[in-house]
Amino acid sequence: MKYRIKALTPVHIHSGEVLRxxxxxxxxxxxxxxxxxxxxxxxxxxxxxxxxxxxxxxxxxxxxxxxxxxxxxxxxxxxxxxxxxxxxxxxxxxxxxxxxxEIYRTMRNIQGTYIPGSSIKGVIRTAILYDYLLKKGIDYIKEAVNYLKNNQRLKLYIDDYIIYFTNTKNNNRKKNIQADPFKFLIVRDVNMTENEVVIYDETIFDVNKFITGNTIEAIKEGDYTEDFEFEIVSDKDKLNTLNKIIGYNTDLDKYLDEKKILEALYQFSSDIIDDEIEYFKQQENRLFNSKEVIKKLEEIKKKNSIDSPVIRIGKGKGYKANTVALAIKKLDRNYYNKEIKNIAKPYQYRERYEFPKTRNFVGNRVSPKLLGFTILEKVD
Incomplete structure (x- = not known):
């Protein structure tokens, strides 16, 4: 099956290049x-x-x-x-x-702007691990969190715990990236077709104050990619061989299926959108038009479906930004309220970017736009 990705809001994937x-x-x-x-x-x-x-x-x-x-x-x-x-x-x-x-540029190659296959694959990986956490339940997450706390010097994340330390005989407390089954999922870079970009000022909304962000180049809302396919290069023999040689969490095998990928993307995006709507409904800052944001999010929510899931792509939208916290909040809100700062606290902690108070937007405060919402569309 062929797909394309359409931008529902501006998309910025920083290339590392800064325009002077x-x-x-x-x-x-x-x-x-x-x-x-x-x-x-x-x-x-x-x-x-x-x-x-x-x-x-x-x-x-x-x-x-x-x-x-x-x-x-x-x-x-x-x-x-x-x-x-x-x-x-x-x-x-x-x-x-x-x-x-300075202008922070988005990803581009000789043909123009594009979305890296690694970004698309990263969102798929995120959605699958999120689905896995929900199915395993809150006790499993607590066990994982305690394991990470007790092994902080190893700088492991909960995705490492899922892949390398669940249902395995890994006793040496080391992760072996060769045991990552997601290596069998291949998604190539996809070029945008219209190649229109917009320059925006980015702002960080921190509940009761606004923090000036970067000036960014973003893919224009409404642009879409060329057609592409997911390539899954695994079979039972390859997975069995991998497990015998290295050992990994074989529960993840079932997700290496196109239908399962779409289902996971749909569920993950549905919960992200609901969480965003909840966040902005609670805001009462008179200098920020949260109603405009909520209206757009509700439009995006209506478009999200199993056959055509919404995907959020770009800076700060991936696994370590909100996935674990979102799963915890859904499964046990009391535990979430008690432990979230410890769970989400990065090694280099900066209070003004504390999770989950902040949200990034572009444009002005009267007509703000969220970043990174796209939709995966099937191509006939």
């Missing part, structure tokens, strides 16, 4: 993005040692008043204006003020 202010300019409501080498080649010869220009390249401070956009240097005659017609990407500008700001 010298590499773009704003013109007629659009952001024109240039290749860095083209910018350097367009510097007029007599301006190569211009102090202001050199400072812009050498300063590492993120303060926008230390940096200037490309059009500033064009107007000052430092960079040749002919570069304007050599932009590589044109983006819709929804950011309030881009003067001197």
């Amino acid at each position: 202010s010298m590499e773009y300019m704003v013109k007629d409501g659009e952001v024109l993005i240039f290749d860095e080498m083209d910018v350097i080649r367009s510097i007029k010869e007599k301006e190569l040692l211009n102090a202001e220009l050199l400072d812009s390249y050498s300063l590492t401070s993120k303060r926008s008043d230390y940096h200037r956009n490309l059009d500033y240097y064009i107007k000052k005659g430092i960079i040749d204006s002919s570069i304007v017609n050599r932009y590589k990407v044109k983006a819709i500008n929804k950011a309030e003020n881009l003067n001197g700001k």
Whole structure:
């Protein structure tokens, strides 16, 4: 069966690339993005040692008043204006003020924007492990949490406990990634078809305050990927051989099936959406239009189905962000309220990003948009 992924809200999967202010300019409501080498080649010869220009390249401070956009240097005659017609990407500008700001770019290759197969596979893996936790129940989760607490120096996560230390003879307290049955599931990178991107300011909503996030490049809502397939390269013989050689949790074998994958994705997304709606219904911040967010979430919920499940993709949307906590909350809310900070607390803990108080959004507070909601559609 072939599928495609459609963006229901803006999608940002950070590529690791950060666009400097010298590499773009704003013109007629659009952001024109240039290749860095083209910018350097367009510097007029007599301006190569211009102090202001050199400072812009050498300063590492993120303060926008230390940096200037490309059009500033064009107007000052430092960079040749002919570069304007050599932009590589044109983006819709929804950011309030881009003067001197860095832009965190989304994933792209030579053909344009794309969703990595690893991101899609990561969500599938997340959904399967979430389903497994629900079926095993709260006592199993408590056992896992206690195991992780007692072995903190090993820096294990609950997914490690499920895969490597459940139903196995693993007594050496080490995980062997060769025993991960998800290696038999292959999902390739998929390119977006429209290749339209939007520049947004990201904000972290922290219940009673707003924290400025990054300025990001996002895949436009409504864009969709090329057709693709899930490739499952396992069979009983391969799984039996793997278990004999290494040993892993064979309960996970049943999930290596396309129908089971869709069911797990549907259930996981259904619970995520319900949890998001509950969160925003409890908010009473008059400076934030939570009704707009709730309306969009309810629209997304109606679209979610077993045949066409919603998938949330992107930064902070994956397994370690909310899966375990969501399962605990559903199974035992009292235990959740008592233990959540200990369970969700990362090794490098920063209070202002404490789980689960915060939510990221883009756009302004009157018309906010959540990130990363997509839907998996079957292709005839």
